[in-house]
Amino acid sequence: MDLPPFLLDHWLAKYQFASPPIAFDLAASTGPKWTVGELLSLGTETSRLDDVTVSYAPAEGSSALREEIGEFLGVDPDWVVVTTGASEALSVLLCLAARPGGNVVLPSPAFPAFEAMANVWGLGARHYNMAREGNYRQSARDVLAAADGETVLALVNTPHNPTGAIMSPDETGTLAAALAERRVPLIVDEVYHPLYFGARPPSAASMSNVLVIGDMSKALSLAGLRMGWIVDADPERRKKIIDARSYFTISSSPVLEALATHALRYRETLLARLQAVAEENLAALSEHMERVADILAWVKPAGGTVAFPWFRDGRDSRPFCEALAAKGVLVAPGDCFAMPDHMRVGFAVLKGDQFAEALSILEGTLREHLRE
Structure with missing residues (x-):
């Protein structure tokens, strides 16, 4: 059979695996990244793969x-x-x-x-x-x-x-x-x-x-x-x-x-790091959503690493997502989920100042997009 195009993966692959990759990835649905060295350094015993x-x-x-x-x-x-x-x-x-x-x-x-x-x-x-x-x-x-x-x-x-x-x-x-x-x-x-x-x-x-x-x-x-x-x-x-x-x-x-x-x-260590990043960033995202409440609406997530806001005027989010990507910030357009007026925003990969800068660019681009 012919599989339908996997729009979400097409969108992510275009930017996440570009050279250089996107500067601020808010489309990812995962958490902060770990290296093999960081994983093997967890605990007091020596973990070897040899x-x-x-x-x-x-x-x-x-x-x-x-x-x-x-x-x-x-x-x-x-x-x-x-x-x-x-x-x-x-x-x-x-x-x-x-x-x-x-x-x-x-x-x-x-x-x-x-x-x-x-x-x-x-x-x-x-x-x-x-x-x-x-x-x-x-x-x-x-x-x-x-x-x-x-x-x-x-x-x-x-x-x-x-x-x-x-x-x-x-x-x-x-x-x-x-x-x-x-x-x-x-x-x-x-x-x-x-x-x-x-x-x-x-x-x-x-x-x-x-x-x-x-x-x-x-x-x-x-x-x-x-x-x-x-x-x-x-x-x-x-x-x-x-x-x-x-x-x-x-x-x-x-x-x-x-x-x-x-x-x-050492799952508690992994989970604790994700929980801390996600909670801090969700608080920042909540403040951001209050500032842009005239443009976007949302339901605050109760768990996980993604939110799904939508344009109040019902417009297709893809043109905005493309304009935002051109400025170095990636979110996933809602048509990837058959809901074009939405966008998926991941909030657990970036940390601290990086996440704050990404939200600042997102807000500025929203205002510019509405003026066009």
């Missing part, structure tokens, strides 16, 4: 890595299957659930790969609307209303990309139980867990009828490891997941698994 055999790893991931992921999420490590990022995790689950006429229930707006990958596996997409008038709330009622007799999976993303909205544990539990009555599993995409700006709820990985997908790219700020996972308490379904992973990619790199295992041992 003795790692450059061969295959187990399809489900090494026992050491799965133990660390299990501790991170508070689940039995036997429930964990390692994947190549959350993208492979999603593709595996869609592949195994696919059947003629089947569909998957997805949020709108959403990360664009969700629907494209469902379509690749022959699944239709049904949507529940996360209305900005309702603060992008994800409710069990809306998800259930979108499902029908052909639904094979439902997905919630919390904290949500691109809005930063969250679904409470009580709401998630209610939804999972109601879907269980229909024999429909619930996928909870937790790539931003546990980055919240209020109470920190536990992972949904221990809930009945829930399959959690996650990775080390977002909340752990280690996108280059390409390390993700599926958590599933069902042993029979887990065997199928491991088989699918074997067919897809055979295994992860043992070198990357060793580095990921080490990083997870």
